[in-house]
Amino acid sequence: MLALRDIRVSYGAIEVVHGVSIDVAAGECVALIGANGAGKSSTLKAICGLVPVSGGSVQFEGRDITNASGHAVVQAGITMCPEGRQVFPQMSVIQNLRMGAYTRTDKDQDADLARMMDMFPILRERQSQAAGKLSGGEQEMLAIARALMARPRICLFDEPSLGLAPKIVASVFETLAQIKAMGMTILLVEQNSMMALNLADRAYLFEAGKIVMAGPAKEMKSHPDVMRAYLGH
Amino acid sequence: MLIEILQQTINGLAIGGVYVLIALGLTTVFGILGIAHFAHGSISMFGGYLTFFLVTSQGLPVLAAIPVALATGILLGLLVEMLAYRPVRHANHINAFIVALGLTMMVEGINLQLFGHEQVVIPTGLSRVFRFGGITVPELRLYVIIAAIVLVVAMMVFVERTKTGQAIRAVAENRDAAILMGVNVKSIPLIVFGISTALGVAAGIMVGALFAIAPGIGEGFVVKGFAVLILGGLGSFPGAILGGTVLGITESIAAGFISSAYKDVIAFVVMILVLLIRPQGLLGRTP
Amino acid sequence: MSSRTITGAVAALTIALTASSGFAAEKKLTIGVADALTGGGAVYGLPQANAVKMAADEINAAGGIKVGSDNYKIDVIAYDDKANPTEATNAVRKLIDRDGVKYILGFCCSGSTSAVASFIGNEKAVMLVGNAAERSITTKKIPNLVRTRPPADYTGQAAGTFIARKGHKRIAVLGALDVGFYAQYVDAVEREVKKTGGEIIAREVFSLRDRDMTPQLTKIRGLNPDAILVVGYVEPAAFVYRQAVELGMNIPRYGFTSGSEEQFLRVTTSEQMEGVWDLRPTELTLLSATKNGIAYHANYTKKYNASPSPSSPYAYDQLYVLKAAIEAAGTVDDTVVVAKAIRGLPVPPQVVMQYQPVDGKMFDVNGQAYTSNGAFQWQKGKWVFVEDLPSDSKAYSQFLSTLN
Numbered sequence: 001m002l003a004l005r006d007i008r009v010s011y012g013a014i015e016v017v018h019g020v021s022i023d024v025a026a027g028e029c030v031a032l033i034g035a036n037g038a039g040k041s042s043t044l045k046a047i048c049g050l051v052p053v054s055g056g057s058v059q060f061e062g063r064d065i066t067n068a069s070g071h072a073v074v075q076a077g078i079t080m081c082p083e084g085r086q087v088f089p090q091m092s093v094i095q096n097l098r099m100g101a102y103t104r105t106d107k108d109q110d111a112d113l114a115r116m117m118d119m120f121p122i123l124r125e126r127q128s129q130a131a132g133k134l135s136g137g138e139q140e141m142l143a144i145a146r147a148l149m150a151r152p153r154i155c156l157f158d159e160p161s162l163g164l165a166p167k168i169v170a171s172v173f174e175t176l177a178q179i180k181a182m183g184m185t186i187l188l189v190e191q192n193s194m195m196a197l198n199l200a201d202r203a204y205l206f207e208a209g210k211i212v213m214a215g216p217a218k219e220m221k222s223h224p225d226v227m228r229a230y231l232g233h
Numbered sequence: 234m235l236i237e238i239l240q241q242t243i244n245g246l247a248i249g250g251v252y253v254l255i256a257l258g259l260t261t262v263f264g265i266l267g268i269a270h271f272a273h274g275s276i277s278m279f280g281g282y283l284t285f286f287l288v289t290s291q292g293l294p295v296l297a298a299i300p301v302a303l304a305t306g307i308l309l310g311l312l313v314e315m316l317a318y319r320p321v322r323h324a325n326h327i328n329a330f331i332v333a334l335g336l337t338m339m340v341e342g343i344n345l346q347l348f349g350h351e352q353v354v355i356p357t358g359l360s361r362v363f364r365f366g367g368i369t370v371p372e373l374r375l376y377v378i379i380a381a382i383v384l385v386v387a388m389m390v391f392v393e394r395t396k397t398g399q400a401i402r403a404v405a406e407n408r409d410a411a412i413l414m415g416v417n418v419k420s421i422p423l424i425v426f427g428i429s430t431a432l433g434v435a436a437g438i439m440v441g442a443l444f445a446i447a448p449g450i451g452e453g454f455v456v457k458g459f460a461v462l463i464l465g466g467l468g469s470f471p472g473a474i475l476g477g478t479v480l481g482i483t484e485s486i487a488a489g490f491i492s493s494a495y496k497d498v499i500a501f502v503v504m505i506l507v508l509l510i511r512p513q514g515l516l517g518r519t520p
Numbered sequence: 521m522s523s524r525t526i527t528g529a530v531a532a533l534t535i536a537l538t539a540s541s542g543f544a545a546e547k548k549l550t551i552g553v554a555d556a557l558t559g560g561g562a563v564y565g566l567p568q569a570n571a572v573k574m575a576a577d578e579i580n581a582a583g584g585i586k587v588g589s590d591n592y593k594i595d596v597i598a599y600d601d602k603a604n605p606t607e608a609t610n611a612v613r614k615l616i617d618r619d620g621v622k623y624i625l626g627f628c629c630s631g632s633t634s635a636v637a638s639f640i641g642n643e644k645a646v647m648l649v650g651n652a653a654e655r656s657i658t659t660k661k662i663p664n665l666v667r668t669r670p671p672a673d674y675t676g677q678a679a680g681t682f683i684a685r686k687g688h689k690r691i692a693v694l695g696a697l698d699v700g701f702y703a704q705y706v707d708a709v710e711r712e713v714k715k716t717g718g719e720i721i722a723r724e725v726f727s728l729r730d731r732d733m734t735p736q737l738t739k740i741r742g743l744n745p746d747a748i749l750v751v752g753y754v755e756p757a758a759f760v761y762r763q764a765v766e767l768g769m770n771i772p773r774y775g776f777t778s779g780s781e782e783q784f785l786r787v788t789t790s791e792q793m794e795g796v797w798d799l800r801p802t803e804l805t806l807l808s809a810t811k812n813g814i815a816y817h818a819n820y821t822k823k824y825n826a827s828p829s830p831s832s833p834y835a836y837d838q839l840y841v842l843k844a845a846i847e848a849a850g851t852v853d854d855t856v857v858v859a860k861a862i863r864g865l866p867v868p869p870q871v872v873m874q875y876q877p878v879d880g881k882m883f884d885v886n887g888q889a890y891t892s893n894g895a896f897q898w899q900k901g902k903w904v905f906v907e908d909l910p911s912d913s914k915a916y917s918q919f920l921s922t923l924n
Contacts, residue, residue, distance in 0.1 A: 050409060074415030086410040088403050095393075099403050102396055103415035150415065237742045240767075244734035350558040352755050354787050362766050371766035444731030444759065445787065448559070453729065488735030494698065494725040496735070 001026045001061060001185060002047070002078075002154055008055035009042045016042050018209040019056060022187075024154065029186040031196040031217065033230060034206030040189040041083060043206075044158050047187075048080045049073045061153070075103050079152035083159040083189075085139040087146070089132025093123050096131045096142055100149030109149075116145040119178075137168035144175060154185040161192050173199060193230040197221040205230075236367040241489045242482050247374045247443060249481020250381025254436035255454050256461035256473040257388055258429030264405035264468040265425050268318060268329045272336035273433050274455030276313070279340060280306050280434025281441030282348040285355045295357055299438060303431050310430030314422050322422075337452065345448050352447035355438065377439045384435055385474055388428070392470060401425060405468060464504045466517020475515055480504070547590050549852055551576075551842070552615035553598035554608055554636065555626035555650075555835075560728045561603025563754055563783060564628035564651045568835035569598045570824050572625050575839035578819075585843050587852055594839070597621065601632045608632030609639075616645055622855050623648070625838045628831070630654035630701055640665055646859045648842065650834035651778075653701040658888040659923040664859040666887035668834040668841070668873065670801055674916045675776065676705035678893040678909035679799035680712025683774055688713070688746040692722040694736050694760055695751035695776075702751045705776055709749065721745055726756050733760045737767050747772040754779030758787035765792045776800055778831050781902055790901040799909060802874050802894035803830035809872075816872045830903075833872035841882065844868040863887065876913040884917040 002024040009017035017039040024030045032040040045051045047058055049070040057066045060076055068076070079100075087096050097116055101109045117124035120141045126134060131142055140160060147155055160176065161169040173195050180186055180199065190196035197203055197217045205213040205226060213220065220226050255277060262270045280302045287298035317336050321328040361372040392398035403411040404421045412418055440446060440454070457480065462468075465476025480500055487499035507515060553572050556565030576594040579585065585592040597619055601608035615621040624640075625648045627633040633652035640647045641662045649657055649667035658667050683691065691713060696702045710720045721743055724736040737760065740748060748771060750760045757777040761784070764773060774797045784793055804813055816836065820828040841862060846852055849861040867875045867882045873891045878884040890913035896903045 048413060050412060069417070069419075070412030071415045071417040074413065080413050082410060082413055086407050086413075088406040088410065090406055091399070091402060095399060095402075098396075099399055099411075099414045102400060102403075146414075234742075237738060240738045240741075241735055244732070244738060248732055345558075350562055352786070360789050360792065362768065364768065369766065369768040371763075374766075445755065447755075450729070485732075485735040485738075489739040492725075493736045493739075496730075 001028075002187065003059040004043070004047070004056065005059070006056035007043060007046060007053055007058065009039070009046045009051055010054045011042075011051070015054070016209050017046070020204075020206075020209075020211050021056075022204055022211075024185060024187050026153075026185055027183055028202065029180045029188065029200045031188045031190055031193075031200035031203040032206060033190060033193040033196050033203055033220075035230075036191060038206035039209040040206050041158050044080060044156050044187070044189050047073070047078065047156065071103070074150060074152075077153035078156065079147045079150040079154075080156040080158060081143050081147040081160065083162060085136070085143045087131035087134070087139050087142050090130055093127045093129055093131055093134070093142060096146050097123070097149050100146035101151075103150065112149055112151070116149060120145050120175075136164050137171070140164060140168070140172055141175065144172075144179070148179070148184075152184075154187060155179070157186065157188045157190075159189055159191060161190060161195065169195065193226070194221075237489065238486070240368050241485045243368060243370055243374075244489075245482035245485030246478070247377050247381075247439075247481070248484065249478040250378055250385075251436045251439050251443075251454070251477075252457055252461050252480050253385060253474050253477030254381060254432045254439070255458035256465070256477050257385070257470070258432045258436075259455070259458045260462050260465075260468060260470065260473045261401065261405075261425050261429050263462065265401065266318065266322075266329075266422055267326065269333060269459070270318075270429075271333040271452075271455055272313070272317075272340050273429070274451035274453070274458065275337050275340035275344060276306075276309055276430055276451075277433030277437035277454065278440070278446050278451035279309070279344055279437065280430075281355065281437030281446045282344055282353065283434075284438045285353045285441055285446070286348065288355060295355065295442075302434050302438060306431040306434030307427040309434075310426035310428070311423050313430065314426035318426075319422070337455075341448065341451070344451075350448055352445040353441065354445045355441040357442050373443060377443055380435070380439065384432060388432065389470065391428075397424060460501065460504055462514075464507055464514055466514030469514070469516045472514055472516035479515070546584075547592045548595050549585060549592035549623075549846075550595045550597060550619060550621055551839070552612075552619065552621035552624040553596060553626040553835075554601045554611040554615065554624055554632075555598065555628050556603035556632070557598065557600035559602045559604075560753065560755070561629040561632075563779075564829060564831055565601075565603065565626065567820075567829040567832035568626050568628050568650050571820065571828065571832040571836035572596055572839055573598070574820060574823055575836045579839065579843055585846050585852075587846060587850055592846075592852060598626070601629075603629035603632050605632050605635035609635050612636045612640070616643055622646065622852070623842055623858075625842070626650055626835055627652050628835075630657070630699065633657055637662060637665055644855050646842070646855050646862070648838040648862075650838060651831040653705075655701060655704055655920070655923070658886045659920060661886055661924075663863075663887075664855060666841070666859075666862050666883045666889070668837050668875075668889050669831070670888065670890045670893075670913075670916075671920070672701035672705040672776070673708035674890065674911065674913075674920075675799065675801055675893045675909075676708030677712055677916070678911040679705070679774070679776065680709035681910050682799055682895055683709065683747065683749070684713045684716040684718055686747070686772070688772065689718045690721045690744070690746045691718060691749055692724070692740040692743060692745035692747075693720055693749045693751065694722075694724045694726065694733065694740060695749070696728065696753060696756070697723055697725050697751070698727070699752075702776070705751050706749070726752060726760070728753055728756065730756050731759050733763045734767060737764055737769065741767055741769050745771060747774060750775040750777065752777065754783045755787070758784045761796055762788040762792045773797065774799055778803060778829075780827055780829050782827050783829070784898075785901075790898075793898040794900070796898045798896045798898075798903060800830075800893065800896070801891040802905070802908070803891070804828060804833050804872060810874065812870065812872045837868075837871040837873055840868045840870045841865065876911075878914055878917045884913075884920070886917070886920050888917065888920060890916065 004022040006019040046053045200217040203217045203220045284298045284302045287293040359373040363370045400416045461476040465472025484500045488496040599611035601611045627649040628651040630652040647665045653672040655671035845861040849857045876890045893909035893911045895906045
C-alpha cells in the first residue's frame, strides 16, 4: 500500500535520513522504533510533504507521491496525527474535529463526528471548549479523533505517547489497538519501543538515519540487541 | 447628560465600525502571515476613490459602484499577495516590513496621481435625519453602522461556519497541523488578502461617503487599525470588533466630555491604560 | 560715393533709429511663486498661483512692465511649499539662489509664510504675502515684505461687533484654534461681544484632518448656545455645518472660512448651508464684486475651467502692485527701491479686492493692506453679500504698529 524506496531527507546541508525503504501493507500496523534523533519522525514528515525528500521515492497505492504538497498527500488518503498533538488551541473541540474532515465533501461528516464522540466520550463533554484548555491526554485523544475524521486509508502516528503520564500512555495505546482492530492501516513512530512492539505487526529499527533491523514485531521484541538497547532489560 | 452620552456613543459607532473593518483585515493578514500590512489603509482609500470616480465621472449609481469597487478590492488583494508579499514569504520578516512600507508609498502615490490632492466626498444624496427622543441619527450614518454590522457578522459567519473560514483560522493557529488536515496553505493567503482588501474597500467607501478621502487619510486609519489590534488582542477576531468599537466611542466621548483638542491622545491613553492592566489586550490570549 | 549708397546708408540709419526709439527692447523678468500647490493648503494656494499666472499673461498681453525704455515680459516660476515651513524655506531659497528671482509672490498659509518672513529681511528680494492671515507676519516691520490680506483679528474685531449687534449672548466656538490667527480672530470677537455682555461659552477644536465633528458639536449642543462660530479651513468647516444640521442644531451659524460655493457643496447640500454667515474680508464673490471682480471671475473661470477661490485675488493683486511699484521705481534690479515704492503706492486701478487705503496709500507703514470686511450669507446656493462690517483700517493700523 505504502512503499518507501531509498528515502533521503536533509535539513539544509545535513542529511538525517540516509536512504530507508519501508513497506506497509493494507490493514497492517507497522512501527518505526529507535532512539531519539534516529530519523523516524523525519521519515514520516517526508511522507506527508512537511519536509522535502532529497532522494528516493514514495509510492502510495501505486501512485508516486514523492514530494507532493501536504494537502495533496491528505487528499490521496494519508493522514498524520502529529507529534505533540498540535491541536488548534483557540478553536473548539468540535471545530478541531471538523477541521479533520477538511478535504471531505460527503454527507457523512456529522455521523462521523458523532462516532468520534462515542469513541471518546471526554470529547463530547468538552465539545465547545477551546482545545488549548484540554489536558495533554485529552488533546492526544482529540488529535487522534481529528486524524480519523479525514477517513484516511492509512494513518500515521508520530510519537503519540510523548510527554504523557504513564497511565495516559496506556489508554492511548488501548485506543490505537482499538483503531487497529477497526482495520485501519497504521504507521507508528514511537520511542516507547515496548508499547509499540506490543501493538505492531511489524517493525523497523532506526539507528542514525538508517534501518538496522526489520521484521515481525514479536521477533524484534525478543531479539537480544533490541532488548538490550531499547527495551531496558 | 444621558442623552449626550447616548448621542456620543452613536457618534462614535460609525467611525468605530470603520475601525473594526480596517482592523479585521489587518488582523487576518497578521494572523496568517505575520505581516504588518501597512498599505492596507491606502488600498482601502483607493477603493473609496474608485467609488467616487465611478459615481461622479462614470455616472454609476452608488449602489452599483459599490459592488464594482468591492470586486476590484478582492482583485487588488490577490495582486498584492502574489506580487508584493509572496516573493518575500520565506525571507526574513524585515523584508516583508520593507515591502509593506514601499507598497504604502506606492499606493499613496498612485492615489495622488489618479485622484488628485483635493478631498473627495462620495455623493450619496442621503441627507435625511432620524430623531429618537433627543438623539439624532443622520440616515447615512445609520446605513454605515448597519453595513458595518452586516459585514462583521458575515465575516464571523464565514470564519466560524465555513470550511475555508475554519482553514484560515487553522493556518493562523498552527500552520503545520493545517497542512496535515489537507489545507492548501498556498491558496489561503490569497483568500485572506482578497477578503481583507474587500473589507478595507468597504471601510474606504464608508469614510468617503460619511467624511472625505484625501491624501494621508489612509495612513491615519492604518495606525488606528493597528491600535485596535493591540487594544483588542493581536490575532483575535472578537478583539478587533470590541477594540474598534471601544476606540470609536472612546474618541467620541473623550472629545465630548474632556477635550476635543486631545481626542486622539485620549484614545491612545485609554489604549495604554488597558495594556497596563491587560498586556495581552482586551480579548487576547494569555501568554 | 554714389547717390545710391548714400540713400542706402540713410535708410539703414533711419531703420536703426526707429528701432531704438519707437520699439523698446524686449526683456524678461522672472518672478517666483511659493505656495501650497498640493496638500491641505492647496485649496488656497493653487488658486493663488493660478491667479498670479493669469495676471502675468494679462500684463504681458498689454505690453509688459515698462521701465524706462525697456519692456519686461513676466515669466512665472511656481514652487510647491505644501504649506509646510521647511518646504517653503527650501522653495524660496531655490528661487533666490538658483533661479535668481527677486520678487516672490503667493504665500497662502501662515506657518510656511512665517518661516520665510523670518529670513527674507536679509535677502535682496521682495516678498508679497497673500492669504496668510497670521498677524505677526506684518508686526516686525520687515521693509521688503508686504501683505495684501488683512490680519485675522482685524476681521475678527469687525465680526465680533456684528455678532454682538445681532444680540447673541452665549456663543460657542468650534475651530482650528491651535492655529494662531484663528485664535486671534476668536479673541477679537470675544473682546467685542464682551462689550455688550456676551460671552464665548465653549472653545472646541478641530484639526485640519478632522472630518467627524459630531463629538464636539454634541458637546456644544448640550450647552444650548445662542449661536455657533466656526473658524477654520474650508474642508473641515464644511463638515461642521453639515453635521450641525444632522444633529438638529437649529441656531445661527457664523463662520470665518472664506470658502467658495463649490468647495462647500462638495461636502454639504445647499439646504444644509442655508443661512450660514461668513464674516470675512470682502473678498471675491460675484454679488459684491466690482467691475474688476466680475472680469476676474470670468477670465479665471475661462482659463482654468473652475471658479476662483474667494481669496485668490490677494495674489492676483500682488502682481499689479509689483508692476506699479517697478514702474514707479524705474528699476527691476534694485529691490530696496522697489520695496520702498510699494509702500508709497496708491491702490492700483487694476486690483480686484476692495482695499481701504491708509493715508491714501495701499500699504501702511507695517506693509499691511486692508480690505473692507463683509457679512456674507448663504442664500439658496450662493454666498450673498449682505452688508459691510464696521471696520476701521486706520485705527487697526495704529494698533498693529504698536505690536512687534
